Amino acid sequence: xxxxxxxxxxPTRRLHDASEFQAVFQHGLRSSGAFFRLHFLAAQASGPAxxxxxxxxxxxxxxxxxxxxxxxxxxxxxxRQDLLPGDYVFVAQRRxxxxxxxxxxxxxERLLTEIIGSGAA
Numbered sequence: 001x002x003x004x005x006x007x008x009x010x011p012t013r014r015l016h017d018a019s020e021f022q023a024v025f026q027h028g029l030r031s032s033g034a035f036f037r038l039h040f041l042a043a044q045a046s047g048p049a050x051x052x053x054x055x056x057x058x059x060x061x062x063x064x065x066x067x068x069x070x071x072x073x074x075x076x077x078x079x080r081q082d083l084l085p086g087d088y089v090f091v092a093q094r095r096x097x098x099x100x101x102x103x104x105x106x107x108x109e110r111l112l113t114e115i116i117g118s119g120a121a
Contacts, residue, residue: 009078015052015087024052024089031111035096035104036073038111043085051077052089060097069096069104076108084112 015021028041043049053073055066073090096104 009051009074009081013048013050013078013081015050015089020050020087021052021054021089024087028087028089029115031114033107033111035093035099035107036111037091037093038115039089039091040115041087043087049077049081049084050087051081052087053092054089055092055096059092059094062097065097066092068101072101072104073108076105076112080112083116088112088115 015024024039024041028039031038031040051074053070055069057066060066060069069092077084077088090108099107
């Protein structure tokens with residue numbers, strides 16, 4: 001598999017540094033739902049859409065649950081990454097730990113559609 005393969009989510013598509021997360025939190029738009037808060041910062045250049053995930057232990061005490069939430073977020077984002085310019089950070093809320101995968105996917109889809117539909121993206 002190459003880095004451009006649609007099945008992969010390469011490191012170039014992820015936010016890594018605390019400074020990248022802070023830029024999105026301080027200068028971006030916000031949208032909230034029952035399971036996530038989505039922070040969005042429009043792309044400064046024509047680079048790829050990038051994703052950051054914050055799933056605190058308060059939201060999901062068990063690592064398996066945190067990893068499941070992150071896996072669902074990454075997969076939904078990967079499927080839509082070509083339609084999404086800018087940087088996105090999903091912050092999980094406490095109720096996300098109890099939600100099933102279908103409910104998480106539905107909310108992620110709604111939040112991304114809301115951002116795209118608002119004309120912000």
